[in-house]
Amino acid sequence: MGVFTKNHVMVTGGQAGPTVMLSHGFGCDQNLWRLVAPALAERFRVVLFDHVGSGRSDLSAWNPDRYGRLEGYAEDVLEICRELDAGPVVFVGHSVSAMIGALAAIAEPERFEGLVLLVPSPCYIDDGDYRGGFSREDIDELLETLDGNYLGWSSAMAPVIMGNPDRPELGEELEDSFCRTDPNIARVFARATFLSDNRADLPQVKVPAVVLECSQDVIAPTGVGAFVRDQIPDAGLVTLDAVGHCPQLSAPEATVQAISDFVTGLR
Amino acid sequence: MTFTSGHVHDAASSGEGFDEGNPGFTVPETAADLLDDNAEDLYDNAPCGYLSTYPDGQIAKVNKTLLGWLGRAREDLVGRLRFADLLTVGGKLYHETHLAPMLAVQGRLDGVALELRTADGGRLPVLVSSTVKYGRGGRPLLIRTTIFDATSRHSYERELLRVQREAEKARAEAEQARALAEVERARLQRVVTTLQRTLLPPTLSAPEGMEVSAYYHVASADQVGGDFYDVFPLSEGRWGFFLGDVCGKGADAAAVTSLVRYTLRAAAVYDPDPVAVLNNLNIVLNHEYNGDDPRFCTVVFGIITPASSGFTLGLAVGGHLDPLLLRADGTADYISTRGGLIVGVFPDPHFATTTVHLAPGDALLLYTDGLVEARVDGADGESDARYGDAALRDHTATLAPTTASDLVEGLTGLLTRFGDGLDDDTALLALSVPTPPERDDQ
Numbered sequence: 001m002g003v004f005t006k007n008h009v010m011v012t013g014g015q016a017g018p019t020v021m022l023s024h025g026f027g028c029d030q031n032l033w034r035l036v037a038p039a040l041a042e043r044f045r046v047v048l049f050d051h052v053g054s055g056r057s058d059l060s061a062w063n064p065d066r067y068g069r070l071e072g073y074a075e076d077v078l079e080i081c082r083e084l085d086a087g088p089v090v091f092v093g094h095s096v097s098a099m100i101g102a103l104a105a106i107a108e109p110e111r112f113e114g115l116v117l118l119v120p121s122p123c124y125i126d127d128g129d130y131r132g133g134f135s136r137e138d139i140d141e142l143l144e145t146l147d148g149n150y151l152g153w154s155s156a157m158a159p160v161i162m163g164n165p166d167r168p169e170l171g172e173e174l175e176d177s178f179c180r181t182d183p184n185i186a187r188v189f190a191r192a193t194f195l196s197d198n199r200a201d202l203p204q205v206k207v208p209a210v211v212l213e214c215s216q217d218v219i220a221p222t223g224v225g226a227f228v229r230d231q232i233p234d235a236g237l238v239t240l241d242a243v244g245h246c247p248q249l250s251a252p253e254a255t256v257q258a259i260s261d262f263v264t265g266l267r
Numbered sequence: 268m269t270f271t272s273g274h275v276h277d278a279a280s281s282g283e284g285f286d287e288g289n290p291g292f293t294v295p296e297t298a299a300d301l302l303d304d305n306a307e308d309l310y311d312n313a314p315c316g317y318l319s320t321y322p323d324g325q326i327a328k329v330n331k332t333l334l335g336w337l338g339r340a341r342e343d344l345v346g347r348l349r350f351a352d353l354l355t356v357g358g359k360l361y362h363e364t365h366l367a368p369m370l371a372v373q374g375r376l377d378g379v380a381l382e383l384r385t386a387d388g389g390r391l392p393v394l395v396s397s398t399v400k401y402g403r404g405g406r407p408l409l410i411r412t413t414i415f416d417a418t419s420r421h422s423y424e425r426e427l428l429r430v431q432r433e434a435e436k437a438r439a440e441a442e443q444a445r446a447l448a449e450v451e452r453a454r455l456q457r458v459v460t461t462l463q464r465t466l467l468p469p470t471l472s473a474p475e476g477m478e479v480s481a482y483y484h485v486a487s488a489d490q491v492g493g494d495f496y497d498v499f500p501l502s503e504g505r506w507g508f509f510l511g512d513v514c515g516k517g518a519d520a521a522a523v524t525s526l527v528r529y530t531l532r533a534a535a536v537y538d539p540d541p542v543a544v545l546n547n548l549n550i551v552l553n554h555e556y557n558g559d560d561p562r563f564c565t566v567v568f569g570i571i572t573p574a575s576s577g578f579t580l581g582l583a584v585g586g587h588l589d590p591l592l593l594r595a596d597g598t599a600d601y602i603s604t605r606g607g608l609i610v611g612v613f614p615d616p617h618f619a620t621t622t623v624h625l626a627p628g629d630a631l632l633l634y635t636d637g638l639v640e641a642r643v644d645g646a647d648g649e650s651d652a653r654y655g656d657a658a659l660r661d662h663t664a665t666l667a668p669t670t671a672s673d674l675v676e677g678l679t680g681l682l683t684r685f686g687d688g689l690d691d692d693t694a695l696l697a698l699s700v701p702t703p704p705e706r707d708d709q
Binding site for chain 2: 025026027031095134139140141142143144145147194217219244245
């Protein structure tokens with residue numbers, strides 16, 4: 001099976017022009033981009049996909065070894081880039097996908113024109129002077145919360161998600177399944193997300209980058225965005241006037257503007 | 268939905284909860300009072316928590332029930348905290364990564380399990396449902412949330428989850444054990460195959476002018492079988508051959524099989540009289556296994572001596588199935604060897620003897636009981652019918668006259684057709700004297 005099916009890749013927008021690849025983070029799927037993708041598609045070619053284990057990806061392709069490490073997701077990103085064969089892309093990574101994009105860009109920099117790191121955090125756990133915002137116990141508590149919603153998931157959601165990955169329209173059923181993931185898969189992704197420490201990787205990023213942070217974000221607290229900017233050789237920082245960890249939903253216009261500014265500034 | 272005063276009045280006067288005799292209740296003056304009072308009172312004192320937040324999460328309104336559960340004052344919450352601030356850190360992470368996006372995309376949440384932090388540092392398990400109230404242009408205005416105390420449900424679910432975890436763990440362990448057993452079995456099969464090979468002769472050494480052929484069917488890849496055979500040269504132009512079956516299977520039987528094979532070869536060198544060979548084998552088996560684990564075998568042993576035309580075979584038989592003789596004229600008959608006792612049981616057994624002349628075009632077949640005891644479908648549908656002596660004779664007669672290799676090949680096909688019916692090891696050994704090519708006298 002091709003990577004397009006494996007990652008449920010969707011391409012919209014113009015055939016020419018810069019390619020902007022939108023990569024969702026832990027928790028949801030490509031529907032997270034629904035308020036920004038149409039506006040971006042007016043100016044760019046937009047590539048959407050689901051990480052394996054999320055959304056409408058092929059769950060049979062999931063295994064805990066490959067997808068228990070951010071490198072596994074980064075390999076998928078590179079596979080999609082190879083398959084697209086559209087020249088270097090601007091990769092927009094939300095949350096943990098920011099680090100996935102950084103790892104992919106370190107491995108094969110020629111495939112990336114630039115990186116938009118949307119509310120990134122290279123390390124969620126406090127370490128010495130570094131303030132990631134969380135302790136190891138906090139992450140364990142998140143895993144517990146995921147488990148607490150296990151029963152609700154398995155009985156009601158499994159048939160919807162497993163049902164028919166080829167169904168084209170995004171019906172009400174899909175909305176019901178949005179952000180609902182098999183808890184076993186979610187637990188593995190949660191560990192990979194919140195227990196990874198990619199601080200030492202940031203200086204290896206050799207492509208231009210911009211960090212977009214929110215003014216109030218419990219997951220990527222103030223200071224983390226500046227840390228990421230300072231560690232990447234060629235990076236800027238934009239603070240969006242937005243609350244929460246999903247500016248593409250809470251402040252879609254500002255998010256589109258910041259992404260567009262970065263893409264046009266590259267040429 | 269509109270309430271008429273008539274409806275309300277009917278409901279009140281019809282009884283439940285408004286019994287005038289009960290001093291705990293007062294009947295409201297008018298239906299309108301009842302409705303107004305209830306709306307406000309229901310909001311504040313409902314059996315669930317109510318919470319309204321702005322789209323950015325700031326708390327706009329909260330009811331008394333929820334304040335009571337949290338142990339907090341209204342002014343500490345409204346305009347000061349966000350909904351996520353009421354959650355545990357894990358819940359906060361879950362809210363930001365799952366719930367906030369779900370609310371933004373689909374406008375509602377149903378029955379999400381979370382824990383609230385109370386003022387005294389405790390945790391309250393709750394089930395949360397939310398809907399978004401939209402204004403003009405589809406802009407979200409408010410998020411309305413109902414919160415149910417899920418303490419009892421929580422412990423029940425914890426228990427379910429614990430049991431499910433244990434079941435998953437057990438399943439994983441069983442899977443691991445199965446994989447390990449698979450590896451063990453493969454290893455055992457390699458050992459068995461190797462051992463089996465060492466028990467059978469790598470090549471059969473036939474006298475000039477005689478063709479020999481053999482086949483060994485292994486019934487179980489997990490166990491070494493007890494069938495054995497060999498053809499080997501002796502001094503003075505003679506050859507020895509044998510075929511037999513050690514009782515039992517597995518490692519113990521394999522040890523006996525090995526002993527029998529080498530004893531027969533050595534005994535034939537020492538004294539090539541077939542009966543003497545079997546007597547020597549009997550003595551060895553008696554000595555070796557005289558404890559509470561007696562070991563014995565059935566065997567046909569023969570000495571091949573060249574004759575003017577073909578060969579003379581002197582046979583001694585100890586409790587084994589009668590050999591089949593296929594003549595050049597196309598007949599097939601058993602050579603009767605009745606009266607021979609199995610080897611290794613009795614101190615001084617009698618063995619049957621006979622002499623066969625194998626002329627050009629003749630073939631002799633030795634076989635073990637796996638062949639005749641293979642399960643077949645009986646003529647009357649009887650399920651545990653056995654192939655049997657008569658069927659074997661009739662079948663080989665259709666092959667006669669034949670050569671050793673053709674005979675073994677034909678019988679190998681028969682064994683294959685038995686399929687699962689062939690549940691025992693089976694050894695075949697055939698000796699034949701080829702017909703000389705016809706002379707062209709013209």
